[in-house]
Amino acid sequence: MSQWMTLFQKEILEMWRNFKWIWVPITFILLGVSEPLTSYYLPQIIKSFGGLPEGSIIDIPPPTAGAVLASGLSQYSTLGVLIIVLGTMGVIAGERKSGVAAMILVKPVSYLSYISSKWAGSLLLVWFSLFIGYLSTWYYTGQLFDWIPIGEFFQSFVLFGLWLTVVLTVTIFFSAALLTPGMAGFISLAIALVLSIISGALSHLLEWSPSQLAGYASALLTVGELPDDTLPASLVAILLIVILLWLSVFLFKKKELAS
Numbered sequence: 001m002s003q004w005m006t007l008f009q010k011e012i013l014e015m016w017r018n019f020k021w022i023w024v025p026i027t028f029i030l031l032g033v034s035e036p037l038t039s040y041y042l043p044q045i046i047k048s049f050g051g052l053p054e055g056s057i058i059d060i061p062p063p064t065a066g067a068v069l070a071s072g073l074s075q076y077s078t079l080g081v082l083i084i085v086l087g088t089m090g091v092i093a094g095e096r097k098s099g100v101a102a103m104i105l106v107k108p109v110s111y112l113s114y115i116s117s118k119w120a121g122s123l124l125l126v127w128f129s130l131f132i133g134y135l136s137t138w139y140y141t142g143q144l145f146d147w148i149p150i151g152e153f154f155q156s157f158v159l160f161g162l163w164l165t166v167v168l169t170v171t172i173f174f175s176a177a178l179l180t181p182g183m184a185g186f187i188s189l190a191i192a193l194v195l196s197i198i199s200g201a202l203s204h205l206l207e208w209s210p211s212q213l214a215g216y217a218s219a220l221l222t223v224g225e226l227p228d229d230t231l232p233a234s235l236v237a238i239l240l241i242v243i244l245l246w247l248s249v250f251l252f253k254k255k256e257l258a259s
Helices: 002-017 020-040 042-049 065-088 093-098 100-106 111-144 150-177 181-201 212-223 230-258
Strands: none
Touching: 002 020, 002 111, 020 042, 020 065, 020 111, 065 111, 065 150, 065 181, 065 212, 093 100, 093 150, 093 181, 100 111, 111 150, 111 230, 150 181, 150 212, 150 230, 181 212, 212 230
């Protein structure tokens, strides 16, 4: 356990040196506050562009607080996923390419500890960034529109965080399996995009898909209750995370021993 904690602390320190603990949370906060502010000031924004007939009245019905908060989550489904992949695609592949991984594994360090500590460090960064970003969305939505119950806020946060954890784990898997960080990031983004598109198009058949968790979190905010398939999708997501982590260790160990 002390070995794992040492590797975990190293990972946290490395992210401080790379300023990830600064720019990732700040980016999530900017994404978080943009949706309620844009929704609230949309009529003024449209009016400022001009080009409307004289005397015309802009009458845009204000969105509900749940819809605004759900739209805020959609920001993390696109740009947030991109940030996560770009920020983590090189955590293993980059160290393998530079030879740092070989230097660490020369010592009595287990492959499981090495992979899991990097995953846990990245996971902490992702959940922390999502929390403060989503909290800023919730706060400004409450100030400008209406307050969403704190229980619904936390439930939607956990569901969406679970989906981002799947994306993170997929990225860690390809970072461990491939030597090129760029390729690992490209494939991870492609898989997340394809999975979201297929699950959206075949939602009646793939209710258990982990990518549906983002939609289920939004449904909770707009409808006020969780869909029936939330639990199966959550369990599949957790199972997928465990399997991908195991495969990451297996492939990484196989490639390192073969090199």
